Amino acid sequence: MSNELTIALAGNPNAGKTTLFNALTGSRQHVGNYPGVTVDTKEGRYSKNGLSCRLVDLPGIYSLSPYSEEEVVARDYLVNQRPGVIINIVDASNLERNLYLSCQFMEMGVPMVIALNMIDVAKKRGIEIDHQRLSELIGLPVCPVVARSGQGISELMVAAIAHAREHSKWQPAKISYGEDLDAAMLDLSEMIKAADFLTQDYPARWTALKYLEKDDRHLSIGDSVNVEMSARLVEKVEQVSRHLEQTVGSEPDAMIADHRYGFIKSIVKQNVVHRTIDPDRLYASDRIDKVLTNRFAGPLIMLLVLLGLYNFTFTYSALPVAWCEAFFSWLGVVADTFVPDGYFKSMLIAGIIDGIGGVLGFVPLIMFMFFGIALLEDTGYLARVAFMMDRIFRIFGLHGSSVMAYIISGGIAGGCAVPGVMATRTLRSPKERMATLLTVPFMNCGAKLPVLALLVGAFFSENQARYMFLFTLLAWLMALLAAKLLRVTVLRGASTPFVLELPPYRFPTFQGLFIHTWEKTWHYIKKAGTVILGISILLWAMMTFPALPETDRQVFEDQRQQMSDQVSPLLFAELEGTTEPSIEALALYEDLLAVDGAEAEAALRYSVAGRIGTAMERISWLPGFDWRTNIALLGGFAAKEVIISTLGTSYSLGQVDPEASESLAATLGNDPGWDAVKALSVIIFVMFYAPCFVTVACIIKEAGSWKWGVFSITFNTFFAFLLSTLVYQVGSRLF
Amino acid sequence: MAKINLREMARNQSGVITAVKVGGELGQRIRDMGLVPGAEILVQGRAPLYDPVALRIMGGTLSLRNNEADYIEVEVADE
Numbered sequence: 001m002s003n004e005l006t007i008a009l010a011g012n013p014n015a016g017k018t019t020l021f022n023a024l025t026g027s028r029q030h031v032g033n034y035p036g037v038t039v040d041t042k043e044g045r046y047s048k049n050g051l052s053c054r055l056v057d058l059p060g061i062y063s064l065s066p067y068s069e070e071e072v073v074a075r076d077y078l079v080n081q082r083p084g085v086i087i088n089i090v091d092a093s094n095l096e097r098n099l100y101l102s103c104q105f106m107e108m109g110v111p112m113v114i115a116l117n118m119i120d121v122a123k124k125r126g127i128e129i130d131h132q133r134l135s136e137l138i139g140l141p142v143c144p145v146v147a148r149s150g151q152g153i154s155e156l157m158v159a160a161i162a163h164a165r166e167h168s169k170w171q172p173a174k175i176s177y178g179e180d181l182d183a184a185m186l187d188l189s190e191m192i193k194a195a196d197f198l199t200q201d202y203p204a205r206w207t208a209l210k211y212l213e214k215d216d217r218h219l220s221i222g223d224s225v226n227v228e229m230s231a232r233l234v235e236k237v238e239q240v241s242r243h244l245e246q247t248v249g250s251e252p253d254a255m256i257a258d259h260r261y262g263f264i265k266s267i268v269k270q271n272v273v274h275r276t277i278d279p280d281r282l283y284a285s286d287r288i289d290k291v292l293t294n295r296f297a298g299p300l301i302m303l304l305v306l307l308g309l310y311n312f313t314f315t316y317s318a319l320p321v322a323w324c325e326a327f328f329s330w331l332g333v334v335a336d337t338f339v340p341d342g343y344f345k346s347m348l349i350a351g352i353i354d355g356i357g358g359v360l361g362f363v364p365l366i367m368f369m370f371f372g373i374a375l376l377e378d379t380g381y382l383a384r385v386a387f388m389m390d391r392i393f394r395i396f397g398l399h400g401s402s403v404m405a406y407i408i409s410g411g412i413a414g415g416c417a418v419p420g421v422m423a424t425r426t427l428r429s430p431k432e433r434m435a436t437l438l439t440v441p442f443m444n445c446g447a448k449l450p451v452l453a454l455l456v457g458a459f460f461s462e463n464q465a466r467y468m469f470l471f472t473l474l475a476w477l478m479a480l481l482a483a484k485l486l487r488v489t490v491l492r493g494a495s496t497p498f499v500l501e502l503p504p505y506r507f508p509t510f511q512g513l514f515i516h517t518w519e520k521t522w523h524y525i526k527k528a529g530t531v532i533l534g535i536s537i538l539l540w541a542m543m544t545f546p547a548l549p550e551t552d553r554q555v556f557e558d559q560r561q562q563m564s565d566q567v568s569p570l571l572f573a574e575l576e577g578t579t580e581p582s583i584e585a586l587a588l589y590e591d592l593l594a595v596d597g598a599e600a601e602a603a604l605r606y607s608v609a610g611r612i613g614t615a616m617e618r619i620s621w622l623p624g625f626d627w628r629t630n631i632a633l634l635g636g637f638a639a640k641e642v643i644i645s646t647l648g649t650s651y652s653l654g655q656v657d658p659e660a661s662e663s664l665a666a667t668l669g670n671d672p673g674w675d676a677v678k679a680l681s682v683i684i685f686v687m688f689y690a691p692c693f694v695t696v697a698c699i700i701k702e703a704g705s706w707k708w709g710v711f712s713i714t715f716n717t718f719f720a721f722l723l724s725t726l727v728y729q730v731g732s733r734l735f
Numbered sequence: 736m737a738k739i740n741l742r743e744m745a746r747n748q749s750g751v752i753t754a755v756k757v758g759g760e761l762g763q764r765i766r767d768m769g770l771v772p773g774a775e776i777l778v779q780g781r782a783p784l785y786d787p788v789a790l791r792i793m794g795g796t797l798s799l800r801n802n803e804a805d806y807i808e809v810e811v812a813d814e
Contacts, residue, residue, distance in 0.1 A: 062767045293782065391786045499797060500797065
């Protein structure tokens with residue numbers, strides 16, 4: 001069905017575009033991704049009353065300027081994919097502002113139908129729109145709908161499909177931009193038509209308009225086709241610009257925008273809108289804002305809401321997360337029982353099951369987090385958070401919306417950087433978003449906490465709570481400073497304009513919330529799952545191979561043999577039995593465990609990871625780390641809590657449970673190689689070095705390039721290394 | 736009638752935009768959102784740290800930073 005009709009949905013953010021898309025397609029939709037960009041476009045199918053077509057949901061935009069990824073995606077889609085018709089969703093209670101985008105689609109000339117959405121809300125606000133009059137004036141079908149309840153959407157689709165059949169050619173509307181520019185438009189269009197410049201894809205009038213607006217994106221497309229012609233047009237535009245500058249003191253792009261609004265005003269004034277209530281009246285939404293963004297109550301309520309979200313995410317997901325963990329440990333036990341001993345079994349358990357378990361274990365957490373964020377976003381509260389926090393975050397080159405990502409990542413100790421990185425999607429400013437997503441892993445996530453607790457418990461036991469609080473503050477400080485550092489170096493550039501819409505508060509639709517949550521979660525499982533499994537197996541192999549040579553293993557075997565020869569076989573029977581073993585039997589058991597531990601330590605040191613750890617001592621003496629710490633930190637790349645179990649193995653303690661690490665704390669506390677300064681240095685390093693690879697996989701996905709993943713690993717590790725070295729070198733001289 | 740800078744407007748004060756003195760991306764963004772000469776605005780409030788500012792325009796609410804508001808000139812009624 002190659003000639004099946006495709007309908008694109010376009011409109012402002014907050015105009016109800018997603019709601020309409022969900023209402024039209026139900027659950028028959030999937031997320032598509034453009035290569036190289038992180039902007040999603042969703043596709044779905046509509047079929048009802050014998051009508052059937054493909055629906056594409058374009059990103060929500062205010063304009064067709066070349067400045068944001070969303071806008072460029074929408075533009076390119078229309079030009080390259082040529083949908084049969086677009087449905088432009090317009091918020092009836094905010095008609096003039098929404099028609100600005102419609103106006104630009106009309107300039108482009110794509111066949112279009114307007115869906116006048118939220119007529120119910122408008123009516124409540126005393127706004128009545130004569131849609132027939134509007135339709136006559138702009139020469140396009142206008143269908144009143146209520147996307148939320150589905151009212152009018154069948155009629156809308158009938159109108160859209162009929163319109164697509166009747167209008168297959170693009171016909172740019174001739175909007176007046178004032179005498180000077182109209183004349184210039186005519187001249188430019190003639191030049192373009194005469195040279196057949198870009199006319200295959202773009203109407204001549206649109207190209208003329210984009211050259212007048214000095215639209216970089218269109219100019220570079222023009223340059224790539226015909227440099228000479230492009231230069232001639234630019235020269236002509238320069239003439240016009242100079243003339244305008246002298247006569248009216250304005251630039252063409254500004255005048256064009258002004259005239260678009262002039263055009264809209266002239267239409268709206270012709271009895272299209274009837275207001276029965278004073279437009280400046282305070283609506284319920286404004287009254288809510290009086291409280292929620294109040295100078296004193298506002299920040300307090302925000303703190304409570306964010307705390308609430310945090311609690312919701314981490315408290316309610318705890319149970320399903322525990323189920324996931326229990327399931328995977330059960331799977332481990334099953335594999336342990338039924339698979340014969342050997343490398344395959346070891347890989348299956350330590351590599352594959354732990355690896356997949358690591359990914360899927362996050363799933364409930366991510367689902368809850370996305371649900372919470374979708375709730376805040378769809379109600380309109382998120383925009384208020386950005387509004388209130390912007391002044392502070394701007395100092396560090398960030399955006400008001402960054403706060404969410406930091407909090408989820410562990411801004412309140414115990415979050416997780418994986419959902420945190422994914423939460424940066426709510427940021428629309430590209431540089432601020434990158435700076436945020438690269439620095440959220442500095443926060444103290446739930447996996448770093450047990451490591452911090454272990455070291456604080458062992459070396460700073462008197463002021464445990466105070467130290468933990470200090471480390472939370474330190475994480476914030478360092479993350480914000482690092483963001484600032486990034487914004488003046490690799491992510492240098494003026495801040496993205498903040499001009500932000502504060503949409504009216506609305507009740508979200510549950511269908512929207514669930515689709516949104518499920519979509520994001522599934523995306524995570526698919527993308528993260530593959531990478532993580534590979535790396536998990538790689539890390540397992542590094543810590544297993546090469547295996548201890550036979551002669552070394554024999555030494556431990558001999559020790560075991562020697563022990564059992566010295567004692568009566570009855571003791572073994574006692575250990576196997578069900579009765580309480582005697583003190584002698586327990587002593588034997590302890591001795592045997594010690595030998596096992598020593599063997600595991602020797603094997604770890606002999607493995608690739610062990611050799612790397614030993615080799616790293618050449619530079620790791622600077623922050624005071626020995627080979628044991630190095631391996632543990634290497635293992636921490638899999639997940640930060642692995643640091644504890646690896647440290648346990650390297651200190652011959654066998655497997656140490658991160659939740660019950662008293663024995664390790666005692667060992668470290670008594671080890672002459674450890675002191676408070678070294679502990680502090682390790683804590684700092686753990687807080688700031690390379691994020692775990694689940695996070696890295698998410699960073700790569702969200703940033704759209706593996707280079708940012710590599711950058712994140714190197715930048716963070718280097719940053720942590722410098723800090724730890726500073727702490728250790730200064731600390732060990734002072735104390 | 737007096738012409739003042741948007742930054743200097745008080746809470747609940749209304750006026751009509753007379754000029755937007757910036758081009759490029761920022762200028763485009765400001766205009767895209769409806770802040771064009773002739774548009775009526777009302778200062779709805781400011782964030783807790785006095786920046787950004789929230790405006791009521793054409794039935795919707797927008798917020799922008801003070802350093803962005805600096806480019807917008809507004810005509811207001813004399814006190």
